[in-house]
Amino acid sequence: MNLHELLAELREANSTKIVLVVADGLGGLPLEPGGKTELEVARTPHLDACARDGVCGLSIPVLPGITPGSGPAHLALFGYDPLEQRIGRGILEALGINFSIGPRDVAARGNFCTVDEAGRITDRRAGRPSTERCVQLCQLLQRIRVPSVEVFVEPVREHRFVLVLRGNNLGDQLNDTDPQALGVPPLEPVGRDEPSCHTAVAVAHFLAEVRQCLAEYAPTNAVTLRGFARHPAIVPLGEFTGLRCAALAVYPMYRGLARLVGMTILDAGQSLTDQVEALKQAWQAYDFFFLHYKYTDSTGEDGNFAAKVEMIERLDAEIPRIRALNPDVLIVTGDHSTPSKLRSHSWHPVPTVLVAKTARPDRVTEFGEEACLRGGLGQFAAQHLLPLALAHAGRLGKFGA
């Protein structure tokens, strides 16, 4: 019996409200030995109050030592086994732009890039074109026809777009054409099984047309494709929990992830303040709210310690407005760590606080990596945060007699 089946069996309905605030890449590292992390440096009176009122711990997104991408990291927070449910980047990107992916579709993430006369990549992001130019280029590519396959080319932003191929018997087991290097041409697509060979033939045909189409459009004169993926079979979060789930996310990928597990995507505006306002407006209509905050991750990826500290302080400032709604369970966590020291996602466990009347208090009085080590949740698999939320909301019955 997997966790979903167990939760489905035990679930109980009530009128409680659960808010899951995901501060992307929340966990960090000190810059110097003996120093503090971004979260520990930040002045966070409201998150510290959560730590005092609730129970803290550290979440392990996938397994010790494993650094997750956004997809598996969020699926874990939504209660899925991230090793079992694998979501390709193409699907995430397609969901993020509201593209309605169907069972006959294979999606890939596309990048406009620059190639020289010999076809060798000189800029993997084509000098980051404007989003308007991206839209225009995609309109060009939308004219391409491929035998027996329907082609969709949809702009994302800057150099990024989504390619969707729709047809019969298309597999997704093919390599990225992005060589992840300069001075070499894009790779040829090769399928690893028969249905994926069909896809590879269609992709090769598409790419040949693209070369002609974009020849005069330097620096955006070529494309690379990666993360070919079909839509996974995934049981909706609402189905095994009985929760009416809503997502408040500004960035496309996180809306896509939420849609993937069947959440309703609300108009969340453009800022955290907008998101909290939207949360307030939607309060009566849903039971579970996923609120995604991007900037703790992007500042970490930029290696900007001070900016990450500031983004954490901005999040802290909004916490009182969320608590004013009186959620039965409020969780603040991250999907993974993004230490500015490493300028990337990392494997380090993620500080987590859960506030609920039913939480067993620990003696943690501030919200930080080191303090959370002494928290009542201990170090736990991220996948177990959802059952903890349901339990603290009184939404899980007894297992066995």
Place this chain on the structure above:
Amino acid sequence: MNLHELLAELREANSTKIVLVVADGLGGLPLEPGGKTELEVARTPHLDACARDGVCGLSIPVLPGITPGSGPAHLALFGYDPLEQRIGRGILEALGINFSIGPRDVAARGNFCTVDEAGRITDRRAGRPSTERCVQLCQLLQRIRVPSVEVFVEPVREHRFVLVLRGNNLGDQLNDTDPQALGVPPLEPVGRDEPSCHTAVAVAHFLAEVRQCLAEYAPTNAVTLRGFARHPAIVPLGEFTGLRCAALAVYPMYRGLARLVGMTILDAGQSLTDQVEALKQAWQAYDFFFLHYKYTDSTGEDGNFAAKVEMIERLDAEIPRIRALNPDVLIVTGDHSTPSKLRSHSWHPVPTVLVAKTARPDRVTEFGEEACLRGGLGQFAAQHLLPLALAHAGRLGKFGA
């Protein structure tokens, strides 16, 4: 997807060096309520410095409450699931003496023992004969012929030898003939499936010949056999990690374990000082070094608290020479606990420290069981130490988009 497949998928090459120091049976217990463990009593300034500079925790070798033998305990430290990969003692012993085990072989650990006129065991170790005598006795037994099976009898040391039977369709599902008791005769071998019945017949034939052969050689006038095992199918450590792995172990069994997972066995000399010197010599040629230190276990097994403390202090004294090599990741742990109070392996979690620039600091300032409880690694499955080592060495890419 199992852990090996995951690591194989995520692995990234770089030039980092990882050193895994396994102090066998490191964990302990206080002799008196309110007392300290061997490790806590020992003066360990250098291990304490590791704790201050790195991240600590406690490793659970197999599962809470499960006391491991050396085989599963080491396999877990090498990243294998010790419940899935079962290695019989016969295989370990054979590997430890450099015997080249093949797919048609079944190996068993043999002990010379003493029996009385009625064939009842009076000494399970035959008064611990000298290793020279063991060699002579094995030469005698090497003359034994068994129908349709090739027989190898190889000395180990003192009362211990290895028996290998080579033939077609030989199973390893048979009982030990060692009754683990005095005053009773050795047990008859019985196979639990058809191939193992073939083995049992060959073993019975061999044992009948042994009785004749050794009749006049009291006190070494009989043998017992245990741990019948075939060579397991095991994916080499180097294969799924990309690491060039070397072992520095003095004792045969640990060299055998390292060889089993495909490590190169280096000449490690006879002492810890020799081992560290060999480590230094081999530094450029390998990425991962397994350094095994036996005496923390043997003193624990002897129930000699003070001697175990001293052996820990000797290990501590060598730590600066290891750190002087500037490993990117240095781990000091044990394969299991061997509290001198219990005079045996135990299930208690094992103190562990990991030093790396990418480690998230905790506030642990000394290396001991109680201090490690507050460490940033928490209590973790021993199997996850390898992914943690790889992650801290920058040798694992991101999982999923």
